Amino acid sequence: MNAKKFYITTPLYYVNDKPHIGHAYTTLAADVLARHLRSRDIPVYLQTGTDEHGAGVERAALEHGKEPKAWCDRVSSEFRALWRTLNVGYDRFLRTTEPSHEASVQAAFEKLLKSGDIYKGSYEGMYCPSCEVFYDEAELKDGRCPVHNSLAERVSEETYFFRLSKYEKPLLEHYAAHPAFLSPGQRAQELLNFVRSGLKDVSVSRSRVAWGVPVKSAPGHTVYVWFDALLSYATGPGYHPEKPSPDLPGVWPADVHLVGKEIFRFHGVIWPAMLMALGLELPRRVYAHGWWTINGAKMSKTKGNFIRAEDVVRDYGVDALRYFLFREVPFGQDGDFSMEALRRRYNADLANDLGNLFSRIMNMAAKYLDLKLPSKPESSVIFGELSSRTPVIHGAMEDLRFSEALESIWGAIGRLNRLVDERKPWALAKTDPEALKSFLHEMIWCLRLVAGWLDPFMPDTASKMQLQLGVGRSLDGTQPQKVPPLFPRKQDDAPKDPSTN
Numbered sequence: 065m066n067a068k069k070f071y072i073t074t075p076l077y078y079v080n081d082k083p084h085i086g087h088a089y090t091t092l093a094a095d096v097l098a099r100h101l102r103s104r105d106i107p108v109y110l111q112t113g114t115d116e117h118g119a120g121v122e123r124a125a126l127e128h129g130k131e132p133k134a135w136c137d138r139v140s141s142e143f144r145a146l147w148r149t150l151n152v153g154y155d156r157f158l159r160t161t162e163p164s165h166e167a168s169v170q171a172a173f174e175k176l177l178k179s180g181d182i183y184k185g186s187y188e189g190m191y192c193p194s195c196e197v198f199y200d201e202a203e204l205k206d207g208r209c210p211v212h213n214s215l216a217e218r219v220s221e222e223t224y225f226f227r228l229s230k231y232e233k234p235l236l237e238h239y240a241a242h243p244a245f246l247s248p249g250q251r252a253q254e255l256l257n258f259v260r261s262g263l264k265d266v267s268v269s270r271s272r273v274a275w276g277v278p279v280k281s282a283p284g285h286t287v288y289v290w291f292d293a294l295l296s297y298a299t300g301p302g303y304h305p306e307k308p309s310p311d312l313p314g315v316w317p318a319d320v321h322l323v324g325k326e327i328f329r330f331h332g333v334i335w336p337a338m339l340m341a342l343g344l345e346l347p348r349r350v351y352a353h354g355w356w357t358i359n360g361a362k363m364s365k366t367k368g369n370f371i372r373a374e375d376v377v378r379d380y381g382v383d384a385l386r387y388f389l390f391r392e393v394p395f396g397q398d399g400d401f402s403m404e405a406l407r408r409r410y411n412a413d414l415a416n417d418l419g420n421l422f423s424r425i426m427n428m429a430a431k432y433l434d435l436k437l438p439s440k441p442e443s444s445v446i447f448g449e450l451s452s453r454t455p456v457i458h459g460a461m462e463d464l465r466f467s468e469a470l471e472s473i474w475g476a477i478g479r480l481n482r483l484v485d486e487r488k489p490w491a492l493a494k495t496d497p498e499a500l501k502s503f504l505h506e507m508i509w510c511l512r513l514v515a516g517w518l519d520p521f522m523p524d525t526a527s528k529m530q531l532q533l534g535v536g537r538s539l540d541g542t543q544p545q546k547v548p549p550l551f552p553r554k555q556d557d558a559p560k561d562p563s564t565n
């Protein structure tokens with residue numbers, strides 16, 4: 065039997081809006097983790113996709129004069145194009161409008177109806193049409209949705225409820241037995257408090273929304289978009305409640321659901337309760353990352369305050385964006401995105417620290433080394449010292465402490481730059497050519513190490529470096545070449561002094 069794959073999920077993105085860097089963030093995190101694990105020969109299954117049902121999507125399609133499905137096709141393919149641009153690899157791209165997913169959602173709903181975990185009732189409450197969520201009055205701010213700040217509407221409807229209350233105790237037991245299930249810790253506490261304060265049953269059908277998976281046994285009702293979308297984590301790798309799912313054991317349970325903090329509750333409370341009700345194993349971990357603001361303010365399309373990943377890529381390249389997002393802010397925390405900060409990091413960390421180091425070494429190697437690169441320098445002190453960072457970096461990566469991994473990598477880059485300054489290889493060229501050669505050999509091996517560490521974050525840069533460093537090629541045949549800068553410096557576009565014109 066094949067080993068179970070490490071299953072990573074991103075949320076399924078709503079197709080009511082074009083993707084921005086906030087969406088890119090969760091998916092890039094999944095890709096970074098997947099690339100890291102694969103580099104250690106751990107088989108990975110990464111699922112992403114689009115969440116295409118519900119009132120929000122229906123409304124967006126209408127506003128654009130499109131049929132919902134045609135609209136979904138268009139925006140879903142924009143997401144797919146973005147993942148190509150950002151160098152994201154996935155094993156499964158699930159659309160909730162896929163017939164096989166819809167069939168599994170219908171069957172799951174019926175299964176829980178039969179078991180009594182779903183029952184019919186009626187509901188009146190305050191509803192935010194943008195989130196498609198009912199809020200308790202206490203959660204609203206002046207009657208407004210805490211996420212969108214739009215006025216919540218009082219809505220009454222016949223609905224089917226999922227018996228979430230029944231799972232309060234089992235959930236608390238599960239959290240206690242699996243302390244890493246809800247991560248990071250500071251966000252977990254909020255969820256624990258929420259569950260301890262008592263769980264109410266939740267509505268899982270809509271009679272007001274036509275664009276959704278029809279409830280089989282109740283014409284006029286569609287399945288609530290969250291019940292539908294959450295199930296995708298299991299239906300993607302083949303789950304159907306009434307049919308054999310031969311591929312599921314190779315993937316399920318999910319090893320980590322990566323989500324933004326605002327959807328932690330769905331993933332940390334409702335989803336595990338749904339899985340308990342369906343008799344499926346629970347995911348190993350649900351990780352809630354923070355939110356990006358733009359120049360200190362919430363990203364909002366209506367305010368025009370958002371940044372498209374494509375624009376950043378056009379100006380700085382994919383790898384600079386991938387680097388910035390995971391270096392600037394620790395993954396679990398909120399952070400602010402500004403082009404200023406990006407340019408600063410680009411110039412300081414990428415153009416100077418990494419880019420200069422690489423050019424300095426490669427250009428000298430091109431000049432002073434002959435055809436052969438030597439085998440691994442087992443006795444090199446600096447190589448040994450650098451190698452000892454590998455377990456630290458791996459530990460940070462496994463634990464999604466991406467910024468710490470990058471700090472450690474930059475610690476190593478700084479160390480190498482200082483070493484070049486101290487050893488002054490350009491002077492050695494005149495005084496001790498043999499010492500120069502062995503120094504450059506060591507440095508090339510150190511850079512190979514650095515390129516390997518960088519690969520999950522900056523795959524294009526890592527492969528450019530590796531090509532020049534002869535990785536994967538016969539050592540004998542590799543003549544180091546002069547290289548163009550990895551990251552050409554960007555000029556500060558500080559306002560010009562008019563008197564100098």
Ligand code: MSP
Nearest residue numbers: 075076077078086087090115293294323324355356
């Ligand atoms: N469709 C639901 C998820 C269903 S999963 C079963 C949804 N979609 S979403 O498109 O609104 O958001 C998807 C992801 O993008 C979330 O993880 C969210 O946190 C992330 N981001 C959206 N804006 C963001 C920022 N400004 N900053 C960081 N991430 C944010 O929710």
